[in-house]
Amino acid sequence: MLIPINQQAERFFLACHSSSWVPGYLAERGFDRSAQRAWHIGYAPSEWRALTNHLRGLGFSETAIESSGLARRTSRGTLIDFFRDRAMFPIKSHDGTTIAFIGRSLDAERRYLNSPQTPIYRKRQTLFGLHTLTPDTIPVITEGPLDAIAVTLTGGEGLTGLALCGTALTADHVRVLTRSLDLSRVVLAFDGDQPGRAAAARSYPLFKGICTADAVMLSADRDPAGIFTEDGPAALATILTEQTRPLADLVVDAAIDRWQRSLEYAEGRVGALHSAGAAVAAMAPHDVARQIARVAERLGFDHATVTEAVTDCVTSRLAGGDFPAPLAFGATITRPKGRNPNERSLRGPTP
Template identity: 35%
Template structure:
């Protein structure tokens, strides 16, 4: 058995995926909401029998354990292979599956790890770290927490880290690629981080991708030096994807089904120290779609605990529209005092606990915060609040939630709900007109709907092929009724064309022949059939097969008729209309 087969043998795909996505038993397979797009109805299916997964929703993707890890962590095949080989205890032969990108990334991670060890040693055990230790103490961070987050200290020297890493065998260019040093115009190098408290920035696995360095004396250089300095974009560090504290908190996030978002590293560190281990920092105030995709894999509930200054409140408002696309439940911890979470936790931890307990839903918070800025005893104040809130209400399509917040806004502004509804509908109408002509929008929605029906019918046909014992009947019936143009997917047509060459054998032999001879490019279509649920009970499978094939034919004929109506070929149009009538009549009596 080769390395790939041995890895698949040792790692069960259901157990592996279940560590990342909670799966529920569904017949002989397992289901979950797809982790790669937002959805309410679970369409992500995992088969323990075939050790594969497939999304029957918007993604329409699938594969084996390697493909899942590649998509989950945005890895190349070589990267996923080496991670899974390590987890399975399978030794890869030297030179096999060469992946230069992986080797380069691993080198940068190793360099960063050495740098973190260097910084951490200076903070914990060297006299140069005295000032940093005193600073941490003044911020309320204890030794246990400092070790937990692997905090460190970058000395004032211009080249101490450079010298340390050079002795470890790395070149200046390799250290530069990790973002740890800066190159001058004179081709000299010096340490990027100097006289700073160091926060390692990690991925979900704990690999150190970069650093954030904070000055401890904000009066340095007249206050002109940046408070925080981050690793620049490198082959492994991308700011828009990184959440500080996610490695430390991801298990608690999943267990509590909640993530608390704060602004800075100290906010996250103090939150963990005081027991809020589901907390991560978003490195400033920009919550990106990459962040939200990552969060969605762990939880569907976000609690914002950002600074209550203007920038923090604006960050909350900017985040709502993006987060709504992923169908998150959102709440806000209103700190009221204007201080950031770290300050409140350090000085009055009980107050923070009460603020957390009293957290509001995102829309309650918005209504209250806008209302405080206006004089609601005047019609102009009421109008200002309603106009500010309407763009947020426009994103709510759940009728229960919509009615709740509409009533809340109505009571707060003393304005009839019907009046607010009219203003909201007017806003939505203007938004639609601004983006696209209404008829064009409707046509697109209708097209998507038809596409989903055709995909579903074809997936059902594949399931009937591989999960029933009526393969011979199905293949002959499909051969009689369906032409190449009737199939939604070209790969499904090719698969059926190949399977039809085996109809002189038994049902079992048909599947065996397909398993042995199916080209790789058709394997995804074949696997989909094993993951699609068939109805249970006393089913007449030949009747079910006939109905499904005729429905596929019906949708194909309707598409052909639409095209012919644009032309002047009345003879061909009449023939297709006659054929459609015959198919619909047969369907009505089956």
């Protein structure tokens, strides 16, 4: 019953599209009518019960409508539409079945609204745009549906945009990708602000041992959709293909940046060394050499010193019995009991 309800809701939103603000707004952003049709973008009217009444008229019960996540109960028990006055982006499963929606508002404070969890839709297991993947594609994971669409529309070297549905990237998302294609490389194109970079760095353990993971380095005030709108598809394609870095770079940079305010002091540099060493010790082997070189360059240590710090972290983890389980990003490590008490602990002071 939930799939037919979502299919009917998609048709309803599409029927409301042309008379709304959505076509003009998206066209101004560079997403023309052809793109809007291809992605089945619709519009949820601003009325309280427009969709609910439409679905009732088609014979769906209130219980079924509420269970679909397309309507909710007010404090008075009245059933009202969950999405109102929003551009509607259908979320589809790998086979193209519509299972939920993302609604985009013009209100910057409540820009995106995702369908609540239902028996056929779980945010932590779903990616917007999954149905567009092909066997030879390179998935580019973004934060919002317009970002994902912008990536796909660039046509750059088989890149296909995907978007998170209001949640952090999870191991379930990675499993969905590996079931959908032979995953050899993934690119993260999160917003260029600090939260976006931090989220990308935290994602590293999810891809370790599975595929090559790269990140697009955007400036703090930019995202893929904004670049698509302001600079054009060709500019976005260039950034996605020529301005990527190994995701491991962001992990090490984040570990060192925790000590940024004390790097001018010897103690701060030592603390940053141990923090970065712990991060590198948990990395895939193919990432280690590059990161040792980067840490040495950033902190002014020779390669032997950095290598020793990394090796020491590996030894500590072996002694503690927790290796080779991946180290959670941002965690600290202390030496196991029995080590020389005069040796410096890898748990540095908070900068």
